[in-house]
Amino acid sequence: MAIEITMPALSPTMEKGTLAKWLVKEGDTIKSGDVIAEIETDKATMEVEAVDEGTVAKILVAEGSEDVAVGTPIVVIAEEGEDASDVKPAAAPAPAAAPAPKKEEVFEDTPKAPVTSVAVADPAIPAGTKMVSTTVREALRDAMAEEMRKDANVFVMGEEVAEYQGAYKVTQGLLQEFGPDRVIDTPITEHGFAGLGSGAAFAGLKPVIEFMTFNFAMQAIDHIINSSAKTRYMSGGLVSSPIVFRGPNGAAARVGAQHSQNYASWYAHVPGLIVIAPYDAADAKGLLKAAIRNPNPVVFLENELLYGESFDVPDLDDYVLPIGKARVCREGTDVTIVSYSIAVGESLKAADKLAEEGISAEVIDLRTIRPLDIDTVIESVKKTNRCVVAEEGWPTCSVSSEVSAQLMEKAFDWLDAPVTRATNVDVPLPYANNLEKLALLNAGDIVKAAKAVCYKD
Amino acid sequence: MPRARMKELEPIEILSVLDEDGNFDKELAPDIADEKLIAIFRAMAKARLFDERLLNLQRQGKLGTFAPVRGQEAAQVGAVAAIEASDWLVPSFRETAAMLWRGASLEDIFIFTAGYNEGLAIPDDSNDLPTCVPVASQLPHAVGIAYAQKYRQTGSVVMAFFGDGATSEGDFHEALNFAGVFEVPVVFVCQNNQWAISVPRAKQTRAHSLAQKAIAYGFPGIQVDGNDVLAVLKAARDAVTRAREDCLPTLIECVTYRMGVHTTADDPTVYRDEEEVEEWEDRDPIERLRLHMRSRGLLDDKAEDAMAEELKDEIESAWKSARDTMEGLTDPSMMFDHLFAEPTTPLRAQRNAFEALRDDRKAANE
Numbered sequence: 143m144a145i146e147i148t149m150p151a152l153s154p155t156m157e158k159g160t161l162a163k164w165l166v167k168e169g170d171t172i173k174s175g176d177v178i179a180e181i182e183t184d185k186a187t188m189e190v191e192a193v194d195e196g197t198v199a200k201i202l203v204a205e206g207s208e209d210v211a212v213g214t215p216i217v218v219i220a221e222e223g224e225d226a227s228d229v230k231p232a233a234a235p236a237p238a239a240a241p242a243p244k245k246e247e248v249f250e251d252t253p254k255a256p257v258t259s260v261a262v263a264d265p266a267i268p269a270g271t272k273m274v275s276t277t278v279r280e281a282l283r284d285a286m287a288e289e290m291r292k293d294a295n296v297f298v299m300g301e302e303v304a305e306y307q308g309a310y311k312v313t314q315g316l317l318q319e320f321g322p323d324r325v326i327d328t329p330i331t332e333h334g335f336a337g338l339g340s341g342a343a344f345a346g347l348k349p350v351i352e353f354m355t356f357n358f359a360m361q362a363i364d365h366i367i368n369s370s371a372k373t374r375y376m377s378g379g380l381v382s383s384p385i386v387f388r389g390p391n392g393a394a395a396r397v398g399a400q401h402s403q404n405y406a407s408w409y410a411h412v413p414g415l416i417v418i419a420p421y422d423a424a425d426a427k428g429l430l431k432a433a434i435r436n437p438n439p440v441v442f443l444e445n446e447l448l449y450g451e452s453f454d455v456p457d458l459d460d461y462v463l464p465i466g467k468a469r470v471c472r473e474g475t476d477v478t479i480v481s482y483s484i485a486v487g488e489s490l491k492a493a494d495k496l497a498e499e500g501i502s503a504e505v506i507d508l509r510t511i512r513p514l515d516i517d518t519v520i521e522s523v524k525k526t527n528r529c530v531v532a533e534e535g536w537p538t539c540s541v542s543s544e545v546s547a548q549l550m551e552k553a554f555d556w557l558d559a560p561v562t563r564a565t566n567v568d569v570p571l572p573y574a575n576n577l578e579k580l581a582l583l584n585a586g587d588i589v590k591a592a593k594a595v596c597y598k599d
Numbered sequence: 600m601p602r603a604r605m606k607e608l609e610p611i612e613i614l615s616v617l618d619e620d621g622n623f624d625k626e627l628a629p630d631i632a633d634e635k636l637i638a639i640f641r642a643m644a645k646a647r648l649f650d651e652r653l654l655n656l657q658r659q660g661k662l663g664t665f666a667p668v669r670g671q672e673a674a675q676v677g678a679v680a681a682i683e684a685s686d687w688l689v690p691s692f693r694e695t696a697a698m699l700w701r702g703a704s705l706e707d708i709f710i711f712t713a714g715y716n717e718g719l720a721i722p723d724d725s726n727d728l729p730t731c732v733p734v735a736s737q738l739p740h741a742v743g744i745a746y747a748q749k750y751r752q753t754g755s756v757v758m759a760f761f762g763d764g765a766t767s768e769g770d771f772h773e774a775l776n777f778a779g780v781f782e783v784p785v786v787f788v789c790q791n792n793q794w795a796i797s798v799p800r801a802k803q804t805r806a807h808s809l810a811q812k813a814i815a816y817g818f819p820g821i822q823v824d825g826n827d828v829l830a831v832l833k834a835a836r837d838a839v840t841r842a843r844e845d846c847l848p849t850l851i852e853c854v855t856y857r858m859g860v861h862t863t864a865d866d867p868t869v870y871r872d873e874e875e876v877e878e879w880e881d882r883d884p885i886e887r888l889r890l891h892m893r894s895r896g897l898l899d900d901k902a903e904d905a906m907a908e909e910l911k912d913e914i915e916s917a918w919k920s921a922r923d924t925m926e927g928l929t930d931p932s933m934m935f936d937h938l939f940a941e942p943t944t945p946l947r948a949q950r951n952a953f954e955a956l957r958d959d960r961k962a963a964n965e
Contacts, residue, residue: 333773335739
């Protein structure tokens with residue numbers, strides 16, 4: 143029986159890669175452990191080893207092919223006794239990869255199916271503005287680059303941000319444009335560089351501190367809270383703390399319990415911090431630019447799974463969004479779904495499903511967690527009288543808890559059903575693929591909660 | 600394949616200039632004008648008197664908890680006397696003497712010690728940071744500020760203070776490591792006062808000295824007699840020159856002694872012997888400088904009495920004016936000030952709700 147080798151996932155977030163080089167040719171005999179090919183991902187070049195013995199029967203993906211999706215069959219190995227020339231691939235190879243993308247799109251991952259929604263125009267974008275499809279990763283990079291061009295006080299510091307271009311390639315190209323004084327690789331200590339950034343901000347610079355993920359920022363939380371968030375207050379207003387702490391937050395894909403946590407409610411708890419968690423690329427760009435210009439400390443929570451997703455970004459010279467303003471990203475009349483970050487995508491999917499069942503859902507992206515734009519939520523609830531808060535995170539003392547509590551206090555008389563939360567399961571995120579999926583919030587959970595508050599389940 | 604001694608590392612120096620009787624080593628002494636030495640003596644005496652007044656007011660319930668400086672005047676004033684007005688002081692929480700030398704007003708320190716953040720405000724023309732209470736967390740800040748000086752090419756250097764206990768914190772290691780790697784103009788001044796509340800220096804580290812920790816970060820360390828203001832000044836000047844000219848850090852360990860309480864909430868008699876305190880009283884930094892200056896004819900009874908009178912008047916007048924200022928700081932709504940550059944919508948709403956509640960209470964009481 144012929145063995146089909148597929149494009150392997152060499153990192154938890156890899157969705158596709160370049161088949162850089164074949165080290166074997168058809169007819170070669172291979173044994174377990176032989177290196178048969180080299181694959182380039184957005185992070186590194188890695189070798190593919192054969193697991194089984196046999197003969198290379200058919201190479202399905204040519205050397206140099208880019209954007210080969212994970213799981214695509216790349217080679218067929220004939221086992222002992224089989225005639226290599228007879229072996230046929232078990233399934234047709236995946237469609238040919240897209241043409242080589244432009245340089246700045248190298249890390250653009252395959253967009254997932256677009257989420258249809260009734261668009262509500264963002265007042266910040268003039269009518270007729272050209273929209274450019276951009277990944278969240280590129281939008282964040284563009285925001286930093288634009289602010290760095292504008293203001294020499296802005297610099298980026300963190301682990302792997304310079305030579306390596308960012309652990310998730312968000313700082314791509316910055317070292318080349320701005321040099322090592324402004325794009326700084328640090329020794330490995332989140333506590334150290336968060337503290338150093340705090341001091342640089344006290345001295346008038348505007349640091350953008352990248353945490354490889356916010357899971358590692360737990361080590362730095364004393365400087366985020368006690369140094370950055372309190373110094374203006376404790377100095378009677380005279381020492382300013384203009385600093386941005388940014389990086390991926392929330393669950394990624396199969397990175398385990400210690401690397402899969404949403405810290406939005408942790409930071410949103412702290413007076414003196416601004417907390418932003420955008421969903422799409424335009425918000426990521428407009429809000430990161432606003433965060434860098436803001437004279438206060440900002441915790442800017444990104445999402446690793448969204449980095450490769452593409453969205454329309456307005457082609458404007460200086461696209462800056464207001465901090466503290468939620469966005470109605472889909473209008474509806476029967477139920478309000480309040481969300482932020484990656485859960486907005488699930489909420490929009492849920493709204494599509496609910497529409498099929500005759501329920502019109504309004505979806506609100508909070509965008510800023512602190513200060514919370516509860517007024518926009520209340521206005522919506524006054525219209526729909528029902529509310530589900532959807533959050534990719536734990537339920538206890540969460541952002542969704544806070545939204546629920548404020549609705550109880552401020553919109554109780556407009557509610558026809560209890561405000562309901564749709565969140566992750568309240569356990570450390572399991573590592574196993576099936577369990578991880580079950581523990582994370584998805585559109586189905588939101589649909590269920592929405593139907594419940596509409597008394598239609 | 601040798602097994603041999605590693606290349607000789609830079610040795611750790613020790614430095615002492617002035618002995619307990621006020622005699623000094625002319626070769627080692629820093630070059631200093633008589634007026635400056637008198638100013639240093641005055642600053643040390645002022646810090647001692649002010650400390651006593653603060654303690655006295657705290658015991659009367661008029662001020663909050665604070666950390667007295669008694670015994671560390673030379674280690675602080677000697678160090679900051681080596682930096683310029685345009686340089687940066689990054690203090691810990693016991694640097695009253697250093698802050699006074701740098702121009703902090705007695706009135707502000709009274710106001711802060713009474714509990715008002717307004718007293719921590721830094722004058723517009725000063726670069727210094729306010730008091731930092733979380734132990735050692737000011738050290739990465741100092742390195743960040745030093746990075747900013749290097750990046751902007753200001754020519755300024757940063758002097759950061761901390762205690763022996765702080766050297767056990769991760770912040771200490773991280774700050775010194777970054778300072779070495781980034782080569783920034785910073786001087787780390789460790790006030791080894793022998794006690795971290797009740798924990799003696801020997802229980803912080805098994806290392807022979809704190810100064811030697813610099814070796815691990817790749818820059819010079821020096822241990823000085825911290826009760827000898829001339830030695831501290833000499834070591835600090837060398838370090839400041841290294842920072843300013845070569846953009847390199849230095850660690851100075853000032854061996855000194857906390858002659859008083861850790862803070863006003865502490866009673867050291869339960870954990871340390873009175874004999875130890877008496878031994879260090881004999882090495883009182885102010886007394887040593889006093890004897891030295893008298894022997895050089897820079898000080899006499901008349902000048903000393905006049906100075907003491909002036910300082911007492913200055914302190915009393917600052918206390919009076921602090922009380923007047925604090926009268927105006929009693930609006931409770933001020934607790935909502937300075938949280939952000941501009942108040943956020945929820946903060947404004949909270950302030951309004953607070954004020955309404957207060958008005959209601961006031962009306963109910965009337």
